[in-house]
Structure formats: C-alpha cells, structure tokens
Amino acid sequence: MSGGLTRPLAASRRVVLTGLGVLSSIGTGIAQYTEGLRVGRSGASPIKAFETTGFDHTNACEVHDFSPAEWVRGQQPESLGRASQFAVAGSRMAIEDSLWSLDALRSRRGLIAIGTTDGEGDHIDQLVRAEIETGPQAHDPAVARGVTPHRMPLAVAREFGLSTVETMTVVTACSAGNYAIGHGFDSIRGGEVEYALCGGADAISRRTFVGFSRMGSIAPDVCRPFDKDRKGILTGEGSGFVMMESLESALARGARIHAEVLGYGLSCDAYHQVAPQQDGVARCMSAALRNSGVSPAEVDFISAHGTGTKANDVVESRAIREVFGTTPPRTVSLKSMLGHTMGAASALGLIGCALAIKHGFIPPTIHHRETDPECEIDCVPNMSVPADVRIAQNNSLAFGGNNAVVLLGRYGDR
Amino acid sequence: MMTPGVVAISDWSVVSPYGLGKDVFAEGLHGARGTVTQLDVDHWRSAEDRACLVPGFDVREVLGRKGTRTMDRLTGLAVAAIGELLATTGVDDDDARLAATGLVLGTTIGSAQSTMDFIRPSYTADVPYFVDPAQMPNAAMNGVAARSAIWHRLKGPNATVAGGHAAGLHALGYARRLLRSGHATDVVCGGAEEYSTARSWLEHRSRGGERATAVPGEGCAVLMLTAAENAAESAQAELLAVYNSVCLDSDFRQSVRACLLDLLGRAGASPSDVWAASSSDSPGAGTAEKEVVVEVFGSEAAERVAVTELVGDTGCASAGFQIAAILAAAAEDEAAIGKLAVVSSSDRDGTVAGALLRLRGPAC
Numbered sequence: 034m035s036g037g038l039t040r041p042l043a044a045s046r047r048v049v050l051t052g053l054g055v056l057s058s059i060g061t062g063i064a065q066y067t068e069g070l071r072v073g074r075s076g077a078s079p080i081k082a083f084e085t086t087g088f089d090h091t092n093a094c095e096v097h098d099f100s101p102a103e104w105v106r107g108q109q110p111e112s113l114g115r116a117s118q119f120a121v122a123g124s125r126m127a128i129e130d131s132l133w134s135l136d137a138l139r140s141r142r143g144l145i146a147i148g149t150t151d152g153e154g155d156h157i158d159q160l161v162r163a164e165i166e167t168g169p170q171a172h173d174p175a176v177a178r179g180v181t182p183h184r185m186p187l188a189v190a191r192e193f194g195l196s197t198v199e200t201m202t203v204v205t206a207c208s209a210g211n212y213a214i215g216h217g218f219d220s221i222r223g224g225e226v227e228y229a230l231c232g233g234a235d236a237i238s239r240r241t242f243v244g245f246s247r248m249g250s251i252a253p254d255v256c257r258p259f260d261k262d263r264k265g266i267l268t269g270e271g272s273g274f275v276m277m278e279s280l281e282s283a284l285a286r287g288a289r290i291h292a293e294v295l296g297y298g299l300s301c302d303a304y305h306q307v308a309p310q311q312d313g314v315a316r317c318m319s320a321a322l323r324n325s326g327v328s329p330a331e332v333d334f335i336s337a338h339g340t341g342t343k344a345n346d347v348v349e350s351r352a353i354r355e356v357f358g359t360t361p362p363r364t365v366s367l368k369s370m371l372g373h374t375m376g377a378a379s380a381l382g383l384i385g386c387a388l389a390i391k392h393g394f395i396p397p398t399i400h401h402r403e404t405d406p407e408c409e410i411d412c413v414p415n416m417s418v419p420a421d422v423r424i425a426q427n428n429s430l431a432f433g434g435n436n437a438v439v440l441l442g443r444y445g446d447r
Numbered sequence: 448m449m450t451p452g453v454v455a456i457s458d459w460s461v462v463s464p465y466g467l468g469k470d471v472f473a474e475g476l477h478g479a480r481g482t483v484t485q486l487d488v489d490h491w492r493s494a495e496d497r498a499c500l501v502p503g504f505d506v507r508e509v510l511g512r513k514g515t516r517t518m519d520r521l522t523g524l525a526v527a528a529i530g531e532l533l534a535t536t537g538v539d540d541d542d543a544r545l546a547a548t549g550l551v552l553g554t555t556i557g558s559a560q561s562t563m564d565f566i567r568p569s570y571t572a573d574v575p576y577f578v579d580p581a582q583m584p585n586a587a588m589n590g591v592a593a594r595s596a597i598w599h600r601l602k603g604p605n606a607t608v609a610g611g612h613a614a615g616l617h618a619l620g621y622a623r624r625l626l627r628s629g630h631a632t633d634v635v636c637g638g639a640e641e642y643s644t645a646r647s648w649l650e651h652r653s654r655g656g657e658r659a660t661a662v663p664g665e666g667c668a669v670l671m672l673t674a675a676e677n678a679a680e681s682a683q684a685e686l687l688a689v690y691n692s693v694c695l696d697s698d699f700r701q702s703v704r705a706c707l708l709d710l711l712g713r714a715g716a717s718p719s720d721v722w723a724a725s726s727s728d729s730p731g732a733g734t735a736e737k738e739v740v741v742e743v744f745g746s747e748a749a750e751r752v753a754v755t756e757l758v759g760d761t762g763c764a765s766a767g768f769q770i771a772a773i774l775a776a777a778a779e780d781e782a783a784i785g786k787l788a789v790v791s792s793s794d795r796d797g798t799v800a801g802a803l804l805r806l807r808g809p810a811c
Contacts, residue, residue, distance in 0.1 A: 157563060187693060212645070301593075433605075
C-alpha cells in the first residue's frame, strides 16, 4: 500500500469525455487520427523546422502544412507562438466536437488545463541567438514576453472569449498531458467547475532535439518501441484536447459521450533525474487503478509511455508485469507512429484510448521487427487488431520521475 | 473542529533575502528591515545594479558538496527551503510519511539561466550537439521539483505548474484539489525564483525598457498542506478557497474585483471578516490590483502585511511569500485568531487569482 491515500470526498460525480481534438503528424481531426491509428500510419519524416547540419540523425514527426489562420480566428495568429497555435487548434476541435456553444461555455464556470514541456521554447532560443550576436539588450520585447508557458491556456481563453474560467499550465515534461487531464477530472468530480477543456501541446523544439541527440537517444530512422534493436525516440509535435464534464451535465444536454474517465494516479520515483524506476512506475499504475476502482484484470489494453529508449521500455514492461502479473494486457506505444510529442503525448495517447474503446480496436506498435525478450508484453506489432475494449490505461512517465496514469472506460458498462 | 474537506496549512518555511528559515524572516518583517543590496555588476552583468538576494547563498556551501555538483541556484533555493520546512514539521524523520508526501511548485519558466546556459554552446561550438547532458535536467521546468523530491525522498504526487507572478496560487489550487481528491494526505506547496543575469534581462526586456516598479528579489516559500482531518490542532490556518480567472481585456481592476468577490462568496464571508489582505505588486497588473484590494478590504487590512517592499519582486515565489508574511504576522497578534486573510495575485499575461485563509486553524 503506497501513497497514503485518503478516501476522496463526497461529491463523486462521474466524469465523461464529450469532445475530442487532435493535431498530429498522422492526422488532423478525429476522423484522420482514428484512421491513422487503425492503419498504423507513420508520422516520421526528415526535419524541416530547423537546420540539421552536424547532427547524425535527423528525422522527426512534424505536423506539415499547418495553417495558423485556419484555426486561430479570435486573435492575430502571429501573436501566438506555434505551440499556442496548436493549443488553440486542438481546443477548437474539442469544443466543436462537444457541441457546447460558446455562449453556453461563457456563462459557465470552467477550467482550461494544458500540459506542455517546452511552452514557446523557440522564443528562448531566439533570445539566446540575439544575445550571442549583439547582447541581451537586443532581446525583442515581444519575444521576451512570449516565453512564459502559462500564456497558452490564456490564449485559448482569449480565442473563445472565456473569462469565468480557471487556467492551469502543467509543465511536467513528457507526462504533462495526463496531469492536465487528471486535474480536470478532479475539478469536475469535486463539482467545482462545469466543464474542463484539457490537453497538451508542444511544437517541435530544437533545444529538446539537441538534448536528446547529445544523450544518444534519437533513433537513426524510426522509433521502434519494445523492439530488440530500438535506438531511441523521434521528437514530435502536436496537440490533443478533450472536453470533460459530469455525466449528469452530458445527459442533460444530450451530448455524445465518447468514454468515461474512471480516474488517475500520480507518483514520483524520487530516484534519478532522467532514468525511470520500476517501483515508482508500478506505484503510479496501482494508484490509478485504486483511484478508478478498477482491478488489473479488468484492463483490456495499455497505451504505454513506450518512448523506444532502451531504459524506458524495459522498466515500463517490468512495472506492468509487476502490477498485472504474467499475462498483462496488450501494451502498445503510439509513439511508434507519432514520435514523442512531449506535453501532447499523453493527451494524444488518451484520445487514442478513447477511440479504441469507441471503435473496438487496439492500435499497433509499428516499425516492429523483433520484440525484445526483456520486454515481456504483447505490443500488437505493426497491425491493429479488432478488440472489445471496455477499459484502457494511458501511461506517461516523465524525466524526473513525474509519473501519471489515467484510466478510461466505455460509458454504459458500469 | 476543522471543516471536513477543507485543507489546512500546517506550517511554512522560507529561504528569503533575510536568510534561511522562518525565524529570520519573521524577525526581518517585524522590524520592517529592507534587504536591497548593491550588486557586484562585474559578477552579475545584469540589467540593474540592485537586488534583494538571499545573503551568501552558495549552493554547495549551504547544502554541502555531496550531490550538488550539478545543482543550479534555483534548485538549491528550493531544496534548502523544503529542508527547512520538513525539519520544522518533523516530517523529515518519518520515512513512511515522506514517501507519501507530495510536492507542487509554481514556476515562471524554470531556471531561465540554466535553460539559456544549456543551449548556448549549441550555437557557438563547432558541433551543434555540444551541450552538457548533466545540465539538461536543470533546463527542464520540472527539474527543480524532481531534484527536490530526490533529495528529500518525497514520493507522492509531484507537479510543477506555470503561472508567472500568480504561479504560487495556481500551485495552491492544484495542491488543494490533490488533497481533496485523495491523491495525497500531505503536500509541500510553494514556489522558487532565483535572481540571475538571464532573469534580469528577460524581465527588463519584457518591460520594453520601462523602469521596474520593484527591486528584483529571490527565494523560495513553501507551505505544508494537509487534509484537514489529519491536521494537528497547531495548524496555522485553514485554506478556505482558492480561485483564478482570466482578464481578457487588460481591465485588471474589474477582473481582480470579480475574482476577490467570488472568493468571498464561496466561503460565505464578507470583507469585514478580513484581517489582512495582501496584494502581489506584480509588474503590469499590480497597481490596479492593489487599488481594488484597498477599496474592497480597507487600508488597514491592505496595509497589515508588506512583502514586496521588504524582500523585492520574487516572481513566482511571491504568493508563497505573501502567505508566509501573513502567517508570520498572525502568529504574533491575537487579534488575528479566527479572522480571515486574503491573498491576491495577478500576472500581466492575464491571470488573476486569490486565496482565502482562516487564521490559527480550528477557530469558530
């Protein structure tokens, strides 16, 4: 028993997903994303966003042909950095999918919670380059002002004219999306807000790419999670957003319910700044199952953190077996398709889980040649499979041991 | 008896321009002693020549040489303050309790200095990946919370939330929901901001060359939050409500007023119940915010506790320092028992926030 949990407070409203929005290298919008997951589309391509001379490995999973003016209409698109534009796009799709009118949202108490790793990370690099050339007096004021990541949910609020809305910006690196969604879950369950627009967004970051390159963690060609010859990640970008509300609210307005959010768990390894730790990961999954009232045997598939690094995939597989036993659920990594989209990753993973539940399939781990014998899980290699998915688990394990796991269930089963 | 479902502030501590720990902080505030010092401009090369620094704060001297080789100043401030808090509350002797304790820190952008220092060689060296991998965790915004958890063996929920000047109240709202939802029974909550050349220039350039309204400060303020049913009778305060909202049109007066009245409404409280009302003096929005606080709560409550003029502009640590200052003052004044305190904050990017406390725990 870990975590010292108390029982959650009285007002335990059930929480459902009524809107989904996706911007990714394998599809924009739910229809394209679902199809991409079904067919196992790869988002990998040579990096275009920045100069790659001097780097050994130069692929990433970029969103091509993104047109800011198509999505950002409530403010000047160029006043927002790319990650904020992505957040607005993903939020817009989730709001439209939810069929909430803007008037309805504006008159209600809500929450916008966004997870991001880099925020407008490129702004920092611009300032550094200006400083190298001239000095810090050359920092562009607009660029300097634009570095703060909490501007992201404010940009979303501004886009849709929402003021009676709380904002929360979680910056827990690769698990930030799950954290944001978990916070939304707590906020709705506790009856403190009527809607929660939550998700994650990150734009391709040269600085992140440089860091992972230096660590030798960038894959030479594609990302191969759980593969014997896996060589690391491909960095990626995108955004994933969900609209959450209470079940009562959704039923009252006749909303379409994609899935139910059953609960979530958090833990901290408190072990190493970069390497994951099996105990910390297992504790997080156990906490999530407990919070959700779900037993391990009920989980039909796991969307793993599955970065494709040597360390992550083996530690995560072992933690899964520790919690689920010798026949764990099928465990896939969407990062094989999407690359590592940082703050967006777990949000995109969660939406993948919702679509799996809705449409009755498990997406594949693509680029798979031979499973690492040390990763004793069935990673559904290369081709999606039809499956009756009632409960799905979405893992995220960040640098610094910031772990977050969210569970979704098919609405109507419980 | 504590109200069920309410969160208690068991204790607090700080690393501040008065030094290490709550006692020197409380003494400094009580004596209204200023902490502005002249900077060695050759060392700092920053945009101003004065700041409120944590005196003599060298990470390796304060925390020792073991395990601190790659620890940056921001992380050192947080690790030191959390250490003070854990010692004050006696939790540092209890392994089981530490393992279940969470940590939520507010931030602006992590360490601007470490982030820029990390990436700079990539632009100046012969090869673009010539960066120091040991510095990568310092260049991540969650690096401080992660390193602090490793140092202090805190294995509960660990989160970093960004909110600029209002970050401390965003963190407080996040931590409060963790506790109310049963994810933890104890959470260390606060914020840390370092003085650095990088931060100095970022702030200076963000103002577009305008003068700062306050001298930059630094430090870390942390609270121990506990689910009320587990809190000791000696808890310092109950956290009745935390709220934030968005100012869409730069009319901070209107947004701050709406936020503070909403906060009072949630607790069924009235302005006359409020003994102290602290405002953030944040750049950009702080003047309007202060005017509203005075209008709503009166000048006696609004002037009860001064923070920025004594310890400087502490950025994302400011809300934590506002709370620490209120609790320090309340601990010395019986008139505070059972009274309310309001903490107001804002950030020029468009967020306004507030927290409502009932002082001296199980009152009324």
